[in-house]
Amino acid sequence: MPNQGNLSRRQFLATTAFGTAAAATGSIAMPSVLRAQGAPVKLGVLHPVTGALSYSGQQGRLGATLAIDEINGAGGIKGLGKIDAVLGDAQSTPDGGTAEVEKMNSAGVSCIVGGYASNICLATTQAAARYELPYVVDVGVADGIVTRGLKNTFRFGPGFGVISKTALANLASINDQAGKPAKTVMIVHEDSLFGSGLAKLLNAQLPQQGFEILETIPHPTPTRDFNNVVLKIKAQNPDLVIPANYYNEYVLLARTMQQQQVKPKGIYSVLGGAASSYKFVKEFPEAARYIMDCNHWFDPRNEKAQALKKKVEGKDQFFTYEVYMNYSCVYLIADALERAASADRDKLTAALASSTFSGHLMPYGPTKFVNGQNEGAAPVNTQVLDNDIKVVLPTSFANAKPVFPRPA
Amino acid sequence: MLSPAILIPAILNGLLIGAIYALVALGLTLIYGVLHIINFAHGALLSVALFAAFFAFRLLGLDPYVAVFLIAPVFFALGYLLQRFIIGPASHGDDRNMLLVTLGIAVVIENALLYAFRADTRTIDLPYAFQTIDIGSTLLAIPRVVGFVAAFAVAFALWLLMTFTDIGRAVRAVAKEKLGAELAGIDVSHIYAVTFGLGTACVAIAACLLIPTYYVNPTVGDAFVLVAFTIVVLGGMGSVPGALIGALLIGVAESLSGLFLGESLGQIGIFLIFIVVLLVRPRGLFGARA
Numbered sequence: 031m032p033n034q035g036n037l038s039r040r041q042f043l044a045t046t047a048f049g050t051a052a053a054a055t056g057s058i059a060m061p062s063v064l065r066a067q068g069a070p071v072k073l074g075v076l077h078p079v080t081g082a083l084s085y086s087g088q089q090g091r092l093g094a095t096l097a098i099d100e101i102n103g104a105g106g107i108k109g110l111g112k113i114d115a116v117l118g119d120a121q122s123t124p125d126g127g128t129a130e131v132e133k134m135n136s137a138g139v140s141c142i143v144g145g146y147a148s149n150i151c152l153a154t155t156q157a158a159a160r161y162e163l164p165y166v167v168d169v170g171v172a173d174g175i176v177t178r179g180l181k182n183t184f185r186f187g188p189g190f191g192v193i194s195k196t197a198l199a200n201l202a203s204i205n206d207q208a209g210k211p212a213k214t215v216m217i218v219h220e221d222s223l224f225g226s227g228l229a230k231l232l233n234a235q236l237p238q239q240g241f242e243i244l245e246t247i248p249h250p251t252p253t254r255d256f257n258n259v260v261l262k263i264k265a266q267n268p269d270l271v272i273p274a275n276y277y278n279e280y281v282l283l284a285r286t287m288q289q290q291q292v293k294p295k296g297i298y299s300v301l302g303g304a305a306s307s308y309k310f311v312k313e314f315p316e317a318a319r320y321i322m323d324c325n326h327w328f329d330p331r332n333e334k335a336q337a338l339k340k341k342v343e344g345k346d347q348f349f350t351y352e353v354y355m356n357y358s359c360v361y362l363i364a365d366a367l368e369r370a371a372s373a374d375r376d377k378l379t380a381a382l383a384s385s386t387f388s389g390h391l392m393p394y395g396p397t398k399f400v401n402g403q404n405e406g407a408a409p410v411n412t413q414v415l416d417n418d419i420k421v422v423l424p425t426s427f428a429n430a431k432p433v434f435p436r437p438a
Numbered sequence: 439m440l441s442p443a444i445l446i447p448a449i450l451n452g453l454l455i456g457a458i459y460a461l462v463a464l465g466l467t468l469i470y471g472v473l474h475i476i477n478f479a480h481g482a483l484l485s486v487a488l489f490a491a492f493f494a495f496r497l498l499g500l501d502p503y504v505a506v507f508l509i510a511p512v513f514f515a516l517g518y519l520l521q522r523f524i525i526g527p528a529s530h531g532d533d534r535n536m537l538l539v540t541l542g543i544a545v546v547i548e549n550a551l552l553y554a555f556r557a558d559t560r561t562i563d564l565p566y567a568f569q570t571i572d573i574g575s576t577l578l579a580i581p582r583v584v585g586f587v588a589a590f591a592v593a594f595a596l597w598l599l600m601t602f603t604d605i606g607r608a609v610r611a612v613a614k615e616k617l618g619a620e621l622a623g624i625d626v627s628h629i630y631a632v633t634f635g636l637g638t639a640c641v642a643i644a645a646c647l648l649i650p651t652y653y654v655n656p657t658v659g660d661a662f663v664l665v666a667f668t669i670v671v672l673g674g675m676g677s678v679p680g681a682l683i684g685a686l687l688i689g690v691a692e693s694l695s696g697l698f699l700g701e702s703l704g705q706i707g708i709f710l711i712f713i714v715v716l717l718v719r720p721r722g723l724f725g726a727r728a
Contacts, residue, residue: 221702249701257451258696261444289568
């Protein structure tokens with residue numbers, strides 16, 4: 031931040047040169063001018079917008095800034111004024127995220143939203159806790175994020191434990207309703223924390239539900255070629271394939287299966303890297319058809335969600351879960367700020383902890399934070415049907431019925 | 439697990455991947471054979487070529503199989519200029535300096551790419567990228583088959599060039615006896631640059647054959663060059679047929695070890711072969727006696 035008292039020659043020239051444009055759009059940050067009008071509420075918006083996770087990070091930033099623009103457009107937060115977004119880039123690493131938290135703290139933010147990946151969120155929430163800085167995790171599903179007793183950390187979305195439990199129960203229920211056509215399973219997972227952890231859990235729990243696991247195949251990220259994996263699947267011909275990997279590998283696996291004409295009765299994923307992605311469905315509709323997923327998703331019956339979907343698609347962007355989860359988190363924070371009637375960190379933390387916020391876009395139960403975790407949060411089951419992604423379970427939010435086993 | 443229904447496709451896939459490795463290795467072995475330097479910039483140049491093929495498609499709408507006829511000559515010129523005006527002069531005629539200069543070029547190129555395009559992974563989508571040819575029980579991806587045929591065509595063209603043209607004779611003369619070639623009136627620094635250009639053009643062709651089914655980011659070349667170094671050592675430093683056969687062997691070894699040991703350990707097969715060759719036949723399969 032430049033020295034507020036003395037305007038340097040450069041700052042003066044920049045201000046006069048861009049002054050008109052900035053005043054017209056209101057988009058160019060001019061700290062000295064804004065400060066003079068009274069302090070707006072500063073909100074840290076932290077995502078991995080460069081590096082391996084850049085796509086997800088940019089989507090997350092889009093969701094958060096859309097919400098902030100909407101709130102500011104409607105006059106800001108009642109009694110406190112407009113929100114000033116302090117954007118940060120975690121560079122897809124925990125270290126990058128921690129460095130941004132330090133910067134945001136120095137910049138005097140009241141709260142931070144974001145993080146995206148579990149490993150980044152683990153580091154950034156910890157760093158923010160040192161300054162008693164409220165932190166709302168947008169996605170990061172690792173259960174460890176909210177079990178370390180950090181008072182500043184809140185997660186609006188569901189954690190891994192809840193998601194996997196729901197996924198297994200829903201898989202059993204879909205299979206039962208179809209007359210139990212699926213008996214054998216193969217798991218293809220990436221070999222880091224996320225994929226291996228999920229594979230271990232599935233190996234422990236699927237046999238209890240009556241499934242036989244034929245083989246569990248790990249692979250690194252990135253993987254150059256899925257031909258061997260698909261050959262193994264082809265040879266053993268399982269009823270169900272469960273992939274647990276990130277977007278690029280998920281797409282490559284699905285396309286290679288299509289290429290090698292491997293068609294199991296179903297592809298069912300848990301937090302599938304691409305299974306609930308409009309990008310995947312649009313670019314490779316054949317490979318995506320009938321894929322099922324248990325993942326974060328918006329409430330398809332919510333009118334505000336549909337309006338936001340139109341708005342995002344109008345910007346030529348895909349309406350991914352990062353967008354609406356961040357959007358909802360910003361509104362959660364705005365609601366807490368309004369009730370706290372202060373940008374003070376302690377008051378905001380207390381307001382978040384007692385939140386019963388309902389103006390979000392998610393298919394969740396009533397908002398209630400217990401040790402920082404929103405107990406109302408839940409994943410849903412989606413399926414790629416008619417070149418679209420439909421919610422098939424739970425029935426209270428569903429807009430389609432599951433198609434299983436996949437038609438020949 | 440050992441059923442031919444898996445084994446045969448796995449071996450065929452390995453051969454097809456090996457052909458792409460061969461193209462990268464051909465460039466490397468050619469440069470080593472003549473200039474006696476290990477070109478550390480090879481991987482970085484592959485990354486640049488992949489970016490070139492990517493943007494040729496994205497910006498100009500050129501299919502990679504068409505773009506290759508544009509990109510390969512451009513990369514020949516790039517390689518020629520690099521050797522003639524940077525690596526040659528900067529090394530003052532010392533081979534060890536050349537090695538360090540190529541390493542420096544690699545660092546500069548990779549970071550320039552990182553600065554310009556960030557670490558994002560990019561792909562292009564072509565309608566034929568995932569189409570297959572059905573031969574019996576095996577489905578072969580069309581881009582891989584194209585790559586296989588093209589690799590052999592390039593190797594054959596290179597062999598023709600080296601055997602039947604004046605340039606080829608000059609290159610071989612310089613490789614064998616630099617001083618003698620110079621005394622016979624061959625412009626050695628021109629031949630050095632031509633060789634470097636040819637090696638770089640091979641990388642450009644490999645890039646155009648890879649991009650339909652592969653991705654590009656600033657460090658993507660490294661993975662291939664590590665494999666290519668292994669191939670060059672396996673086949674014999676400086677040997678063109680050695681690079682070709684070595685690459686196919688390595689492709690199959692990678693595919694089979696991926697199948698039996700799991701994808702995470704697929705590379706183990708490659709480096710086991712590498713170590714065994716170094717121990718048993720250090721000059722490589724087709725290498726000349728030192």
